[in-house]
Amino acid sequence: MTSLLPVELAVKDPAIEETDEWHMPTFAFHDLDYIPSGYGGILAPYIETGPGTMRAAATLMHLNLTPAPATQQVICDLGCGDGEFLIGLLSHLNSPLPLLPVSGFGIDYNASLIATASLNAITAGATAHWLTYDFNLDEHDLFSQIENRRVTHVFVYLVPKQLALNTVRKLLERLWGSGVVICCHKFQPEYLVATRTDILMDLVVYER
Incomplete structure:
Protein backbone atom coordinates (compact mmCIF):
# COMPACT_ATOMS: atom_id res chain seq x y z
CA MET A 1 0.00 0.00 0.00
CA THR A 2 1.21 3.50 -0.79
CA SER A 3 3.02 5.25 2.02
CA LEU A 4 0.87 8.29 2.79
CA LEU A 5 2.39 11.66 3.53
CA PRO A 6 1.30 13.79 6.52
CA VAL A 7 -1.26 16.52 6.03
CA GLU A 8 1.16 19.35 6.76
CA LEU A 9 4.23 19.27 4.53
CA ALA A 10 7.30 21.45 4.70
CA VAL A 11 8.11 23.64 1.70
CA LYS A 12 10.53 21.78 -0.51
CA ASP A 13 12.89 22.83 -3.27
CA PRO A 14 10.92 22.20 -6.51
CA ALA A 15 14.17 21.46 -8.33
CA ILE A 16 14.71 18.36 -6.18
CA GLU A 17 12.64 15.44 -7.45
CA GLU A 18 11.25 13.28 -4.68
CA THR A 19 10.77 9.55 -4.97
CA ASP A 20 8.74 7.08 -2.97
CA GLU A 21 9.73 3.71 -1.54
CA TRP A 22 9.51 2.20 -5.04
CA HIS A 23 11.86 4.94 -6.31
CA MET A 24 9.02 6.32 -8.36
CA PRO A 25 8.64 10.12 -8.73
CA THR A 26 5.99 11.43 -6.38
CA PHE A 27 3.36 13.98 -7.34
CA ALA A 28 0.33 15.63 -5.81
CA PHE A 29 -1.85 12.54 -5.72
CA HIS A 30 0.56 11.05 -3.19
CA ASP A 31 -0.28 13.85 -0.79
CA LEU A 32 -3.29 12.10 0.73
CA ASP A 33 -3.97 11.91 4.45
CA TYR A 34 -6.11 8.80 4.01
CA ILE A 35 -7.49 6.36 1.48
CA PRO A 36 -11.28 6.25 1.87
CA SER A 37 -11.83 2.79 0.40
CA GLY A 38 -10.32 0.25 -1.95
CA TYR A 39 -6.56 -0.06 -1.81
CA GLY A 40 -3.54 2.07 -2.58
CA GLY A 41 -1.52 1.57 -5.72
CA ILE A 42 1.97 2.87 -6.40
CA LEU A 43 0.77 6.18 -7.84
CA ALA A 44 -2.69 6.84 -6.39
CA PRO A 45 -5.52 5.19 -4.48
CA TYR A 46 -7.93 2.87 -6.24
CA ILE A 47 -11.54 3.56 -5.29
CA GLU A 48 -14.21 1.22 -6.60
CA THR A 49 -17.45 2.67 -7.94
CA GLY A 50 -20.23 0.09 -8.20
Missing part, protein backbone atom coordinates in the same frame (compact mmCIF):
# COMPACT_ATOMS: atom_id res chain seq x y z
CA PRO A 51 -23.05 -0.34 -10.74
CA GLY A 52 -25.63 1.13 -8.37
CA THR A 53 -23.66 4.35 -8.18
CA MET A 54 -23.27 4.29 -11.96
CA ARG A 55 -27.02 4.10 -12.57
CA ALA A 56 -27.76 6.72 -9.94
CA ALA A 57 -25.18 9.07 -11.45
CA ALA A 58 -26.77 8.66 -14.89
CA THR A 59 -30.16 9.58 -13.46
CA LEU A 60 -28.86 12.55 -11.45
CA MET A 61 -26.97 13.91 -14.48
CA HIS A 62 -30.14 13.51 -16.60
CA LEU A 63 -28.26 11.28 -19.01
CA ASN A 64 -31.13 8.83 -19.45
CA LEU A 65 -33.79 11.36 -20.36
CA THR A 66 -36.68 10.38 -22.62
CA PRO A 67 -36.91 11.60 -25.30
CA ALA A 68 -33.20 11.70 -26.01
CA PRO A 69 -31.48 15.11 -26.27
CA ALA A 70 -31.06 16.72 -29.68
CA THR A 71 -27.26 16.74 -29.45
CA GLN A 72 -24.91 13.87 -28.70
CA GLN A 73 -23.86 13.47 -25.10
CA VAL A 74 -20.21 12.78 -24.31
CA ILE A 75 -19.18 11.70 -20.81
CA CYS A 76 -15.70 12.30 -19.43
CA ASP A 77 -14.43 10.17 -16.54
CA LEU A 78 -11.67 12.18 -14.87
CA GLY A 79 -9.35 9.59 -13.35
CA CYS A 80 -10.89 6.66 -15.22
CA GLY A 81 -8.34 3.97 -14.32
CA ASP A 82 -9.01 0.85 -16.38
CA GLY A 83 -12.23 2.33 -17.73
CA GLU A 84 -14.59 -0.06 -15.95
CA PHE A 85 -16.95 2.64 -14.68
CA LEU A 86 -17.12 4.61 -17.94
CA ILE A 87 -17.56 1.51 -20.09
CA GLY A 88 -20.32 0.25 -17.81
CA LEU A 89 -22.05 3.63 -17.90
CA LEU A 90 -21.93 3.75 -21.70
CA SER A 91 -23.34 0.23 -21.90
CA HIS A 92 -26.15 1.23 -19.52
CA LEU A 93 -27.04 4.35 -21.50
CA ASN A 94 -26.77 2.78 -24.95
CA SER A 95 -28.94 -0.26 -24.27
CA PRO A 96 -31.13 -0.23 -26.24
CA LEU A 97 -29.15 1.84 -28.73
CA PRO A 98 -30.56 5.39 -28.89
CA LEU A 99 -30.73 7.55 -32.00
CA LEU A 100 -27.66 9.43 -30.77
CA PRO A 101 -25.44 6.96 -28.84
CA VAL A 102 -23.59 8.35 -25.83
CA SER A 103 -19.80 8.25 -26.17
CA GLY A 104 -17.02 8.54 -23.61
CA PHE A 105 -13.69 10.18 -22.92
CA GLY A 106 -11.53 8.59 -20.22
CA ILE A 107 -8.54 10.38 -18.70
CA ASP A 108 -5.92 8.96 -16.37
CA TYR A 109 -2.24 9.61 -15.58
CA ASN A 110 -1.35 5.91 -15.82
CA ALA A 111 -0.51 4.85 -19.39
CA SER A 112 -0.82 1.17 -18.54
CA LEU A 113 -4.35 1.63 -17.19
CA ILE A 114 -5.32 3.69 -20.24
CA ALA A 115 -4.06 0.90 -22.51
CA THR A 116 -6.16 -1.58 -20.52
CA ALA A 117 -9.19 0.72 -20.75
CA SER A 118 -8.83 0.92 -24.52
CA LEU A 119 -8.77 -2.86 -24.83
CA ASN A 120 -11.70 -3.21 -22.43
CA ALA A 121 -13.72 -0.74 -24.49
CA ILE A 122 -13.05 -2.68 -27.70
CA THR A 123 -14.11 -5.91 -26.01
CA ALA A 124 -17.29 -4.29 -24.71
CA GLY A 125 -18.05 -2.55 -27.99
CA ALA A 126 -18.03 0.85 -26.28
CA THR A 127 -17.24 4.05 -28.18
CA ALA A 128 -14.71 5.97 -26.13
CA HIS A 129 -11.47 7.88 -26.49
CA TRP A 130 -8.71 7.57 -23.93
CA LEU A 131 -6.01 10.01 -22.85
CA THR A 132 -2.97 9.62 -20.63
CA TYR A 133 -2.56 12.94 -18.84
CA ASP A 134 -1.16 14.28 -15.58
CA PHE A 135 -3.77 16.86 -14.67
CA ASN A 136 -1.77 17.79 -11.58
CA LEU A 137 0.62 19.63 -13.90
CA ASP A 138 -1.82 20.35 -16.76
CA GLU A 139 1.01 21.15 -19.15
CA HIS A 140 -1.12 21.06 -22.31
CA ASP A 141 -4.41 22.59 -21.10
CA LEU A 142 -6.73 19.68 -20.35
CA PHE A 143 -9.78 21.94 -20.54
CA SER A 144 -9.18 22.57 -24.25
CA GLN A 145 -8.79 18.85 -24.93
CA ILE A 146 -12.06 18.09 -23.11
CA GLU A 147 -13.75 20.94 -24.96
CA ASN A 148 -12.48 19.66 -28.31
CA ARG A 149 -14.08 16.29 -27.57
CA ARG A 150 -17.41 18.12 -27.07
CA VAL A 151 -17.79 16.70 -23.57
CA THR A 152 -21.20 17.43 -22.04
CA HIS A 153 -20.86 15.63 -18.69
CA VAL A 154 -17.94 14.90 -16.35
CA PHE A 155 -17.90 12.26 -13.61
CA VAL A 156 -15.43 12.89 -10.80
CA TYR A 157 -14.40 10.66 -7.90
CA LEU A 158 -11.49 12.44 -6.28
CA VAL A 159 -10.67 12.75 -2.60
CA PRO A 160 -10.65 16.21 -0.92
CA LYS A 161 -6.95 16.88 -1.32
CA GLN A 162 -7.18 16.13 -5.02
CA LEU A 163 -10.24 18.35 -5.44
CA ALA A 164 -8.38 21.16 -3.66
CA LEU A 165 -5.45 21.14 -6.11
CA ASN A 166 -5.30 24.43 -8.01
CA THR A 167 -5.14 22.64 -11.34
CA VAL A 168 -8.20 20.53 -10.55
CA ARG A 169 -10.11 23.51 -9.18
CA LYS A 170 -9.41 25.63 -12.26
CA LEU A 171 -10.38 22.77 -14.54
CA LEU A 172 -13.70 22.06 -12.81
CA GLU A 173 -14.57 25.74 -12.56
CA ARG A 174 -13.88 26.24 -16.28
CA LEU A 175 -15.90 23.17 -17.20
CA TRP A 176 -18.81 24.30 -15.04
CA GLY A 177 -18.60 27.80 -16.47
CA SER A 178 -18.74 26.44 -20.02
CA GLY A 179 -21.97 24.56 -19.31
CA VAL A 180 -20.60 21.08 -18.71
CA VAL A 181 -22.56 19.06 -16.13
CA ILE A 182 -20.28 17.82 -13.34
CA CYS A 183 -21.12 14.92 -11.05
CA CYS A 184 -19.01 14.24 -7.96
CA HIS A 185 -19.23 11.03 -5.94
CA LYS A 186 -18.68 10.98 -2.17
CA PHE A 187 -16.47 14.06 -1.96
CA GLN A 188 -17.56 17.49 -3.15
CA PRO A 189 -15.54 20.56 -4.13
CA GLU A 190 -16.25 23.48 -1.80
CA TYR A 191 -15.88 25.98 -4.63
CA LEU A 192 -18.94 24.81 -6.61
CA VAL A 193 -22.59 25.15 -5.58
CA ALA A 194 -24.65 21.95 -5.83
CA THR A 195 -27.64 21.83 -8.16
CA ARG A 196 -28.97 18.33 -7.38
CA THR A 197 -28.06 15.69 -4.83
CA ASP A 198 -28.64 12.01 -4.25
CA ILE A 199 -28.05 11.62 -0.52
CA LEU A 200 -28.48 7.84 -0.52
CA MET A 201 -25.82 7.26 -3.21
CA ASP A 202 -23.66 10.20 -2.07
CA LEU A 203 -23.75 11.99 -5.43
CA VAL A 204 -23.85 15.71 -6.19
CA VAL A 205 -24.40 17.41 -9.53
CA TYR A 206 -23.17 20.89 -10.42
CA GLU A 207 -24.89 22.42 -13.41
CA ARG A 208 -24.85 26.01 -14.52
Whole structure:
Protein backbone atom coordinates (compact mmCIF):
# COMPACT_ATOMS: atom_id res chain seq x y z
CA MET A 1 0.00 0.00 0.00
CA THR A 2 1.21 3.50 -0.79
CA SER A 3 3.02 5.25 2.02
CA LEU A 4 0.87 8.29 2.79
CA LEU A 5 2.39 11.66 3.53
CA PRO A 6 1.30 13.79 6.52
CA VAL A 7 -1.26 16.52 6.03
CA GLU A 8 1.16 19.35 6.76
CA LEU A 9 4.23 19.27 4.53
CA ALA A 10 7.30 21.45 4.70
CA VAL A 11 8.11 23.64 1.70
CA LYS A 12 10.53 21.78 -0.51
CA ASP A 13 12.89 22.83 -3.27
CA PRO A 14 10.92 22.20 -6.51
CA ALA A 15 14.17 21.46 -8.33
CA ILE A 16 14.71 18.36 -6.18
CA GLU A 17 12.64 15.44 -7.45
CA GLU A 18 11.25 13.28 -4.68
CA THR A 19 10.77 9.55 -4.97
CA ASP A 20 8.74 7.08 -2.97
CA GLU A 21 9.73 3.71 -1.54
CA TRP A 22 9.51 2.20 -5.04
CA HIS A 23 11.86 4.94 -6.31
CA MET A 24 9.02 6.32 -8.36
CA PRO A 25 8.64 10.12 -8.73
CA THR A 26 5.99 11.43 -6.38
CA PHE A 27 3.36 13.98 -7.34
CA ALA A 28 0.33 15.63 -5.81
CA PHE A 29 -1.85 12.54 -5.72
CA HIS A 30 0.56 11.05 -3.19
CA ASP A 31 -0.28 13.85 -0.79
CA LEU A 32 -3.29 12.10 0.73
CA ASP A 33 -3.97 11.91 4.45
CA TYR A 34 -6.11 8.80 4.01
CA ILE A 35 -7.49 6.36 1.48
CA PRO A 36 -11.28 6.25 1.87
CA SER A 37 -11.83 2.79 0.40
CA GLY A 38 -10.32 0.25 -1.95
CA TYR A 39 -6.56 -0.06 -1.81
CA GLY A 40 -3.54 2.07 -2.58
CA GLY A 41 -1.52 1.57 -5.72
CA ILE A 42 1.97 2.87 -6.40
CA LEU A 43 0.77 6.18 -7.84
CA ALA A 44 -2.69 6.84 -6.39
CA PRO A 45 -5.52 5.19 -4.48
CA TYR A 46 -7.93 2.87 -6.24
CA ILE A 47 -11.54 3.56 -5.29
CA GLU A 48 -14.21 1.22 -6.60
CA THR A 49 -17.45 2.67 -7.94
CA GLY A 50 -20.23 0.09 -8.20
CA PRO A 51 -23.05 -0.34 -10.74
CA GLY A 52 -25.63 1.13 -8.37
CA THR A 53 -23.66 4.35 -8.18
CA MET A 54 -23.27 4.29 -11.96
CA ARG A 55 -27.02 4.10 -12.57
CA ALA A 56 -27.76 6.72 -9.94
CA ALA A 57 -25.18 9.07 -11.45
CA ALA A 58 -26.77 8.66 -14.89
CA THR A 59 -30.16 9.58 -13.46
CA LEU A 60 -28.86 12.55 -11.45
CA MET A 61 -26.97 13.91 -14.48
CA HIS A 62 -30.14 13.51 -16.60
CA LEU A 63 -28.26 11.28 -19.01
CA ASN A 64 -31.13 8.83 -19.45
CA LEU A 65 -33.79 11.36 -20.36
CA THR A 66 -36.68 10.38 -22.62
CA PRO A 67 -36.91 11.60 -25.30
CA ALA A 68 -33.20 11.70 -26.01
CA PRO A 69 -31.48 15.11 -26.27
CA ALA A 70 -31.06 16.72 -29.68
CA THR A 71 -27.26 16.74 -29.45
CA GLN A 72 -24.91 13.87 -28.70
CA GLN A 73 -23.86 13.47 -25.10
CA VAL A 74 -20.21 12.78 -24.31
CA ILE A 75 -19.18 11.70 -20.81
CA CYS A 76 -15.70 12.30 -19.43
CA ASP A 77 -14.43 10.17 -16.54
CA LEU A 78 -11.67 12.18 -14.87
CA GLY A 79 -9.35 9.59 -13.35
CA CYS A 80 -10.89 6.66 -15.22
CA GLY A 81 -8.34 3.97 -14.32
CA ASP A 82 -9.01 0.85 -16.38
CA GLY A 83 -12.23 2.33 -17.73
CA GLU A 84 -14.59 -0.06 -15.95
CA PHE A 85 -16.95 2.64 -14.68
CA LEU A 86 -17.12 4.61 -17.94
CA ILE A 87 -17.56 1.51 -20.09
CA GLY A 88 -20.32 0.25 -17.81
CA LEU A 89 -22.05 3.63 -17.90
CA LEU A 90 -21.93 3.75 -21.70
CA SER A 91 -23.34 0.23 -21.90
CA HIS A 92 -26.15 1.23 -19.52
CA LEU A 93 -27.04 4.35 -21.50
CA ASN A 94 -26.77 2.78 -24.95
CA SER A 95 -28.94 -0.26 -24.27
CA PRO A 96 -31.13 -0.23 -26.24
CA LEU A 97 -29.15 1.84 -28.73
CA PRO A 98 -30.56 5.39 -28.89
CA LEU A 99 -30.73 7.55 -32.00
CA LEU A 100 -27.66 9.43 -30.77
CA PRO A 101 -25.44 6.96 -28.84
CA VAL A 102 -23.59 8.35 -25.83
CA SER A 103 -19.80 8.25 -26.17
CA GLY A 104 -17.02 8.54 -23.61
CA PHE A 105 -13.69 10.18 -22.92
CA GLY A 106 -11.53 8.59 -20.22
CA ILE A 107 -8.54 10.38 -18.70
CA ASP A 108 -5.92 8.96 -16.37
CA TYR A 109 -2.24 9.61 -15.58
CA ASN A 110 -1.35 5.91 -15.82
CA ALA A 111 -0.51 4.85 -19.39
CA SER A 112 -0.82 1.17 -18.54
CA LEU A 113 -4.35 1.63 -17.19
CA ILE A 114 -5.32 3.69 -20.24
CA ALA A 115 -4.06 0.90 -22.51
CA THR A 116 -6.16 -1.58 -20.52
CA ALA A 117 -9.19 0.72 -20.75
CA SER A 118 -8.83 0.92 -24.52
CA LEU A 119 -8.77 -2.86 -24.83
CA ASN A 120 -11.70 -3.21 -22.43
CA ALA A 121 -13.72 -0.74 -24.49
CA ILE A 122 -13.05 -2.68 -27.70
CA THR A 123 -14.11 -5.91 -26.01
CA ALA A 124 -17.29 -4.29 -24.71
CA GLY A 125 -18.05 -2.55 -27.99
CA ALA A 126 -18.03 0.85 -26.28
CA THR A 127 -17.24 4.05 -28.18
CA ALA A 128 -14.71 5.97 -26.13
CA HIS A 129 -11.47 7.88 -26.49
CA TRP A 130 -8.71 7.57 -23.93
CA LEU A 131 -6.01 10.01 -22.85
CA THR A 132 -2.97 9.62 -20.63
CA TYR A 133 -2.56 12.94 -18.84
CA ASP A 134 -1.16 14.28 -15.58
CA PHE A 135 -3.77 16.86 -14.67
CA ASN A 136 -1.77 17.79 -11.58
CA LEU A 137 0.62 19.63 -13.90
CA ASP A 138 -1.82 20.35 -16.76
CA GLU A 139 1.01 21.15 -19.15
CA HIS A 140 -1.12 21.06 -22.31
CA ASP A 141 -4.41 22.59 -21.10
CA LEU A 142 -6.73 19.68 -20.35
CA PHE A 143 -9.78 21.94 -20.54
CA SER A 144 -9.18 22.57 -24.25
CA GLN A 145 -8.79 18.85 -24.93
CA ILE A 146 -12.06 18.09 -23.11
CA GLU A 147 -13.75 20.94 -24.96
CA ASN A 148 -12.48 19.66 -28.31
CA ARG A 149 -14.08 16.29 -27.57
CA ARG A 150 -17.41 18.12 -27.07
CA VAL A 151 -17.79 16.70 -23.57
CA THR A 152 -21.20 17.43 -22.04
CA HIS A 153 -20.86 15.63 -18.69
CA VAL A 154 -17.94 14.90 -16.35
CA PHE A 155 -17.90 12.26 -13.61
CA VAL A 156 -15.43 12.89 -10.80
CA TYR A 157 -14.40 10.66 -7.90
CA LEU A 158 -11.49 12.44 -6.28
CA VAL A 159 -10.67 12.75 -2.60
CA PRO A 160 -10.65 16.21 -0.92
CA LYS A 161 -6.95 16.88 -1.32
CA GLN A 162 -7.18 16.13 -5.02
CA LEU A 163 -10.24 18.35 -5.44
CA ALA A 164 -8.38 21.16 -3.66
CA LEU A 165 -5.45 21.14 -6.11
CA ASN A 166 -5.30 24.43 -8.01
CA THR A 167 -5.14 22.64 -11.34
CA VAL A 168 -8.20 20.53 -10.55
CA ARG A 169 -10.11 23.51 -9.18
CA LYS A 170 -9.41 25.63 -12.26
CA LEU A 171 -10.38 22.77 -14.54
CA LEU A 172 -13.70 22.06 -12.81
CA GLU A 173 -14.57 25.74 -12.56
CA ARG A 174 -13.88 26.24 -16.28
CA LEU A 175 -15.90 23.17 -17.20
CA TRP A 176 -18.81 24.30 -15.04
CA GLY A 177 -18.60 27.80 -16.47
CA SER A 178 -18.74 26.44 -20.02
CA GLY A 179 -21.97 24.56 -19.31
CA VAL A 180 -20.60 21.08 -18.71
CA VAL A 181 -22.56 19.06 -16.13
CA ILE A 182 -20.28 17.82 -13.34
CA CYS A 183 -21.12 14.92 -11.05
CA CYS A 184 -19.01 14.24 -7.96
CA HIS A 185 -19.23 11.03 -5.94
CA LYS A 186 -18.68 10.98 -2.17
CA PHE A 187 -16.47 14.06 -1.96
CA GLN A 188 -17.56 17.49 -3.15
CA PRO A 189 -15.54 20.56 -4.13
CA GLU A 190 -16.25 23.48 -1.80
CA TYR A 191 -15.88 25.98 -4.63
CA LEU A 192 -18.94 24.81 -6.61
CA VAL A 193 -22.59 25.15 -5.58
CA ALA A 194 -24.65 21.95 -5.83
CA THR A 195 -27.64 21.83 -8.16
CA ARG A 196 -28.97 18.33 -7.38
CA THR A 197 -28.06 15.69 -4.83
CA ASP A 198 -28.64 12.01 -4.25
CA ILE A 199 -28.05 11.62 -0.52
CA LEU A 200 -28.48 7.84 -0.52
CA MET A 201 -25.82 7.26 -3.21
CA ASP A 202 -23.66 10.20 -2.07
CA LEU A 203 -23.75 11.99 -5.43
CA VAL A 204 -23.85 15.71 -6.19
CA VAL A 205 -24.40 17.41 -9.53
CA TYR A 206 -23.17 20.89 -10.42
CA GLU A 207 -24.89 22.42 -13.41
CA ARG A 208 -24.85 26.01 -14.52
